[in-house]
Amino acid sequence: MNNKNLFSCTVFIGLLLMWFLLSFNANPYIFPSPSKIFFAFLEVFSQTTFIFDSLSSLLRLIAGFFLGLIPAVILGILIGQTSVDSSSVGKSLESLRFVPPLALVPLMILWFGIGEFSKYLIIAWTVFFPVYISILLSSKNMDTKLIWVAKSFGATKKQVLLKVVFPYLMPSIVSGARVGMGLAFSVIIAAELVGAFSGLGFRLWFFQSVFRVDLMLVYIALLIFYGFVLDRFLKLVGNKLFFWGEKYE
Amino acid sequence: MNNEIEIKELTKDYFTNKKKIKAIDNISFNVKSGDFVSVVGPSGCGKSTLLNCIAGFVKQSSGKINFIKDNGSIGVVFQNRELFPWLNVSENIAFGLDVQNSAKTKKIVNRLIKKMDLGGFEESYPFELSIGMQQRVGLARALATNPRLLLMDEPFGSVDYLTRIKLQELLMHIWESLKPTIIFVTHDIDEAIFLGETIFVMSKRPGKILKEIKVDLPRPRTTKTLTSKKFNQIKKEVLEILVNNKF
Numbered sequence: 001m002n003n004k005n006l007f008s009c010t011v012f013i014g015l016l017l018m019w020f021l022l023s024f025n026a027n028p029y030i031f032p033s034p035s036k037i038f039f040a041f042l043e044v045f046s047q048t049t050f051i052f053d054s055l056s057s058l059l060r061l062i063a064g065f066f067l068g069l070i071p072a073v074i075l076g077i078l079i080g081q082t083s084v085d086s087s088s089v090g091k092s093l094e095s096l097r098f099v100p101p102l103a104l105v106p107l108m109i110l111w112f113g114i115g116e117f118s119k120y121l122i123i124a125w126t127v128f129f130p131v132y133i134s135i136l137l138s139s140k141n142m143d144t145k146l147i148w149v150a151k152s153f154g155a156t157k158k159q160v161l162l163k164v165v166f167p168y169l170m171p172s173i174v175s176g177a178r179v180g181m182g183l184a185f186s187v188i189i190a191a192e193l194v195g196a197f198s199g200l201g202f203r204l205w206f207f208q209s210v211f212r213v214d215l216m217l218v219y220i221a222l223l224i225f226y227g228f229v230l231d232r233f234l235k236l237v238g239n240k241l242f243f244w245g246e247k248y249e
Numbered sequence: 250m251n252n253e254i255e256i257k258e259l260t261k262d263y264f265t266n267k268k269k270i271k272a273i274d275n276i277s278f279n280v281k282s283g284d285f286v287s288v289v290g291p292s293g294c295g296k297s298t299l300l301n302c303i304a305g306f307v308k309q310s311s312g313k314i315n316f317i318k319d320n321g322s323i324g325v326v327f328q329n330r331e332l333f334p335w336l337n338v339s340e341n342i343a344f345g346l347d348v349q350n351s352a353k354t355k356k357i358v359n360r361l362i363k364k365m366d367l368g369g370f371e372e373s374y375p376f377e378l379s380i381g382m383q384q385r386v387g388l389a390r391a392l393a394t395n396p397r398l399l400l401m402d403e404p405f406g407s408v409d410y411l412t413r414i415k416l417q418e419l420l421m422h423i424w425e426s427l428k429p430t431i432i433f434v435t436h437d438i439d440e441a442i443f444l445g446e447t448i449f450v451m452s453k454r455p456g457k458i459l460k461e462i463k464v465d466l467p468r469p470r471t472t473k474t475l476t477s478k479k480f481n482q483i484k485k486e487v488l489e490i491l492v493n494n495k496f
Contacts, residue, residue, distance in 0.1 A: 145331045148306045152325045153345035153394055163348070167335045244334040244374055 032214040040214035041221075049203070054222065056198040060116065061188050064123020065181060071124075072131035073173055080139025081165060097133070101126040101187045105194060114195045119188070126187045127180035134176030138169050171242035178234040185227050252317050253282040253398065253430045254303065259312035261298050272298040274455035275312070280447075282317075283428045287441035289487065290451030296434045299456065300400050303432065316398075322349070324391030324429075328403040330383040332375040338362070338386050339371045345394040361389040365419070381412040385419070392423065399431045405440065414472065417444055421470060438491075442466070442483050443475060450487055452494045459490050 016034055023033035032040070044050050079090055101122050108118035142165070150164050192201025200219055207215045261273040272295040280286055288296045301307045303314055304325055322345070332341050339358050346354040362368055365385040375383055384404060391399060405413045421444060424431055435441050441448050448462040464483060466474055474480055 143331065145327055145329070146333065148301075148304070149325060149327075149331050149333075149390075150344070150348065151306065152304060152323050152391075152400075153348040154322050155348045159348055163344070164333070167333070170335075241335075244376055 029211045030213060032217070036214050037217055040212075040218045044215060044218045050219075050222065053198060053200050053203045053219075054226070057188055057192065057200040058226065060119045060192075060199065061123060061181075061184055063116075064120040064188070065127050065177075065184060067120050068124035068127030068180065068184075069131055069173075069177060072128045072176070073135065076132045076135030076173075077139070077161070077165060077169060080136050080169075081161075094133075097129045099125075101183075102190055105191055109195050119191055119196070122191050123184045123188055126184045127177070130179040130183065131173060131176035134172045134179070135169055138172035139165075142168055171238060174234060174238040174241055178231060178238065181230055181234060182227070185223075185230070189223065251282045252279045253284070254280040255313075255315040255317065256280075256303070257313040257315070259299070259302060259314065260310050261295070261302060261307070262310045271455035273302070273309075274457050276456065276458055277312075278449060278458055278461065280430060280432065283430055285424055285431045285444060285446045286433065287445030287448045288432065288434045288451060289436065289438055289441040289448060289491075290456065291453050291491065292436055294451045294454055295456030296436075296451055297402050299451075300402050300432060300434050304400050318397070322394050322396050324394065324396035324399045326384075326387050326391050326399070326401045326404040328406040330375070330380075330387040332383055332386055332390070334375050337372050337374050338367055338378070341375070341386050342389045342393055344390055349394060351394075357393055361393060365389045381408050381416065384408060384416060388416075388420070388423075392427075395427075397429055399429045401431065401433045403435050404433075406435070406437075413440075418471075420444065421468075425468065438484055438487050439475065442480060442487070443470060448483075448487065450490050459494060462486065 020034055023031055023036075028036065075093070079093075104122055104125060105118075108121055112118040112121065146164055146168065147160055150160050155163065188199070189201035189204070192199040193205045196202040200223060204216055204219050207213075207219065256279070257277050259273055259276045260271070263270045263272055276299065288299065290296050298307065302309045304323060324345075333344065336344065339362070342358045342361055343354050346357060351357070362371060365388065367382065367385060367389070370378065370382065375386070378386070387404070405416050408416065417440065420431075424444075433441070433444060442464055445464050448464060450459045450462065451457065452459050462483065466477070466479055466483075
């Protein structure tokens with residue numbers, strides 16, 4: 001074990017110890033001790049509820065993610081390639097970026113009901129802008145000579161798009177998607193606090209109403225785990241696609 | 250020899266911050282089929298713009314560019330190689346053939362890899378290659394579709410002296426064996442003379458053709474050509490035109 005590992009281990013044990021000491025004098029319902037959390041973990045994992053909650057949140061996340069990603073890619077490429085972005089269409093689209101996704105929750109419930117679709121839309125909204133803007137920025141920096149090379153061979157517009165523009169923008173699509181996924185993750189939990197009957201966010205709210213702080217903390221740990229896994233997955237995909245990025249001048 | 254391209258009264262203006270900049274001013278010249286034309290001039294004189302107009306990448310403001318035999322594709326080679334960074338060497342060379350749905354892609358790519366001395370690097374990506382090698386890939390990609398016209402924009406501008414001579418010899422060998430029409434833009438007078446059959450000397454901006462010079466140096470040209478008396482005579486002529494161009 002090297003010094004760095006030793007240090008982080010000491011910090012971890014120190015924090016656990018501090019938590020343990022602090023929880024001695026606290027109300028166990030509000031501030032549970034580490035041992036209580038341990039039993040809460042066992043309680044959660046001995047039942048299937050957490051699986052259904054996870055599936056229901058992740059499903060919303062993934063459905064909404066693609067619902068936002070696909071139009072962002074299409075619009076981003078089209079607008080990025082036609083320099084419409086400085087026009088009224090591009091500007092009005094960009095101004096929508098400042099509508100916080102959570103501000104849409106009450107509106108979506110009113111328009112599309114309390115069901116799944118309104119949640120997909122909120123996630124889609126969250127994912128759309130980081131991807132869209134990342135593509136636009138990348139399009140602006142694109143070297144037109146790469147397109148010229150393709151045109152010199154007589155490439156059609158479709159060939160230029162598929163063989164040059166799309167592969168060039170692929171890494172920025174993934175990095176935008178990574179940012180979008182992170183945001184969507186926080187938004188879905190908040191969106192489930194109101195108007196949902198399943199999901200990790202819904203369950204958190206429920207546990208709060210029955211004073212089970214220990215279970216709330218277990219669910220927060222679950223959120224950390226899912227967020228980490230999803231982000232690492234997208235990072236892996238990005239690195240695989242962007243192998244040529246850093247070193248190429 | 251027949252004319253390959255006829256350029257008549259070509260003018261190109263650019264607009265930056267509502268200011269009009271004349272890049273090319275009323276240029277007329279013909280390029281013969283199979284000729285090796287060097288265009289030499291100071292930086293920013295509009296020689297790249299001229300090339301981009303001929304390639305059709307930018308539209309001229311006025312004037313005409315006539316291609317006499319309008320068949321076959323063109324090949325372009327840029328100073329910064331402009332290789333597709335996500336494609337490896339073979340895939341980069343095959344790019345134009347793929348665009349044109351060629352059935353002989355594999356055969357042609359293999360032949361070019363051998364010719365350009367890129368064996369063993371088929372699977373390498375551009376960022377893994379030296380600049381000289383990248384430029385050989387760029388040249389191979391342009392040659393793959395067997396273009397009748399090769400447009401080259403300072404292709405050897407960013408390589409060291411020795412690599413440059415090797416690339417020049419390679420290009421000369423290709424021209425002598427395949428005889429495509431080449432328009433080669435450079436600011437290097439030595440390079441223009443060493444490679445070209447015809448030299449067009451361009452003025453400072455707005456670009457005009459100051460003189461057309463026939464280079465009657467014997468072929469094959471070698472490094473000895475670079476120090477010959479005739480070579481220096483032509484160099485002196487070009488230099489005098491460029492230095493005396495004061496507007």
